[in-house]
Amino acid sequence: MQIGIIGRAKSGKTTLFNALTGGTLSTSAYSPTAMEPNIGVARVPDRRQDELVALLRPGKVTLAEVRYMDVAIPRGKGRELAGELLVHLSRNDAFLNVVRVFEDEAIPHPDGSIEPGRDMAGMELELAFVDLGIIERRLARITETLRGARAAERDSLLREQALLSRIGAGLEGDLPVREQSLTDDERKIVESYQFLTAKPVLVVFNLGEDQLDRARDVAAEYGQRFPRLPATGLCAKLEMELGQLDPEEAVAFRMDLGTGEPARNIIIRRSFALLDMITFFTTASNEVRAWTVKAGITAVKAAGKIHTDMERGFIRAEVIHQADLLRCGGYAEARRQGLLRLEGKNYAVQDGDVITFLFNV
Ligand SMILES: Nc1nc2c(ncn2[C@@H]2O[C@H](COP(=O)(O)OP(=O)(O)OP(=O)(O)O)[C@@H](O)[C@H]2O)c(=O)[nH]1
Ligand SMILES: [Mg+2]
Structure with a gap:
């Protein structure tokens, strides 16, 4: 699963890519960036997984991942999507459309003015x-x-x-x-x-640091003008810089900013949601791990995502929803209440299931 980051030249695509994937690619005001796309991976934060970790205190935690592709879109007056670029774009399952809102005289906009509405509609x-x-x-x-x-x-x-x-x-x-x-x-x-x-699109308004207090208003204003395009906002540059601080410093900074959940996490979660995927968890071997699968997948196919042996030798799946496991405070009580269900090969895995596969090879 891969999400392509698109948007006008110099809208902040590579900056956002760095913020999401922890990358350190160079961003620049003038020089054209490389034509070869950059690929990076972001870990998808999930509150349900955090709760499982707090409950089970495993030795290891593995988050779901989503891949991002950053492409350079040449500076032009439209019709910039052509040639090799199209081959790269078609490899993505969804897009983030970075729309510039930030003002900076040193960074010329290809159309000479900052007009988010024009750029949103223009990319469509x-x-x-x-x-x-x-x-x-x-x-x-x-x-x-x-x-x-x-x-x-x-x-x-x-x-x-x-x-x-x-x-x-x-x-x-x-x-x-x-x-x-x-x-x-x-x-x-x-x-x-x-x-x-x-392919689904999420519009990402790239705001200046001084515009951050307007993030909600901007999203609401354009949400009204373009009701069919889901949108959210952040300051990509600030998020990238925060991502490069050591975690404790970053937390202190965010406290000062007074924002809740990091914008970076919100965008990763919302872009992940574009993909029509669901998450199930495994807790075996002292590891709480999130797995990403297509909605509607059967238990036996889900087992195959973990290991081909598990699919071949599939016997049963022991399933409980995350919320039930949490409410019971652990497996022992869940079992006592009969909430751990045994499911067969064709069980349709649900978002938030916690699964232990029983198999035999
Ligand atoms: N002032 C300000 N500058 C920003 C912000 N976000 C990005 N920039 C700057 O804008 C310039 C372009 O950013 P990039 O991330 O390279 O933009 P891009 O869309 O990848 O550009 P191309 O790949 O060349 O199309 C860089 O100088 C960034 O530092 C922002 O929120 N505020
Ligand atoms: Mg770039």
């Missing part, structure tokens, strides 16, 4: 433009193939043609693929095209 248009290009090329191919097609092929080509035309019309009317109503079958066909507007 850019993504839609890429998808329209994909559709146009595919439709041209279909028309060509149809000329010499046998009857058996014709049917599916005509259906694909109708579907793509409909999606294209939706895009022209400002409806990203993610918001178009498609049947499950249509969605499957569409998946193979890797449409950029099919």
Whole structure:
């Protein structure tokens, strides 16, 4: 699972990437950044896991992870998403769109002024433009193939043609693929095209340090103007700098700032939520560990995420929801109350389950 960080040139993408992944890539006001994308990993903070750790006091704690990709988007007046960049972008499952709000004369905006609304809408248009290009090329191919097609092929080509035309019309009317109503079958066909507007987007307002007290207002203002785009705000530069302090110093700094949960954590959590994944926990071997899986996964497949032997030799899963385990104050009481359930291969794992797999190899 990977999330791409996009946004206009010099909006603070690499700064945010560093803040999220603890990276130390150089950021700059002028020089163009490298074209090769940067990949980094962030650990996903989870209150439920913290509570399990407090209860069970394991020797080891392993958090879920999410990967981020930072790309350089060239300075231009639009239509910057092209060529090799598109190959990189299509590898992501979701996007963060960094929108500049911070003011700094030393860092010129590609359009010459700071207008968050323009940049928010502009990036949506850019993504839609890429998808329209994909559709146009595919439709041209279909028309060509149809000329010499046998009857058996014709049917599916005509259906694909109708579907793509409909999606294209939706895009022209400002409806990203993610918001178009498609049947499950249509969605499957569409998946193979890797449409950029099919992927969820979280807008991240990059505020100046002096604007931080307005973070909520900014998000609310643009939330009203763009009700379909989820948004949140932070000062990427400050978050990056706090991330580079030693943890105790950082805590003291945050106390001074008076903010609650670190903005970095909020963004990691919210971007993770874009991915339609769920988390289950294991507590065996003195380790509390979070595992990330697709919603709807079966117990036997979830076991396979841990080890292929566990999937092959799967016998049963012993399952309890995190909240129940916590309420009981531990396994002994949970067992006494009959809250530890034995589930079979096809049990659909639920978000927040704590699972012990029984297997035999
Ligand atoms: N004043 C101020 N400067 C910031 C803030 N966030 C980022 N910057 C500066 O803006 C410049 C560009 O930041 P980057 O993170 O390199 O931006 P980018 O979007 O990765 O830029 P490209 O990859 O070249 O498109 C750097 O000089 C940053 O220090 C901020 O909140 N306030
Ligand atoms: Mg950059």
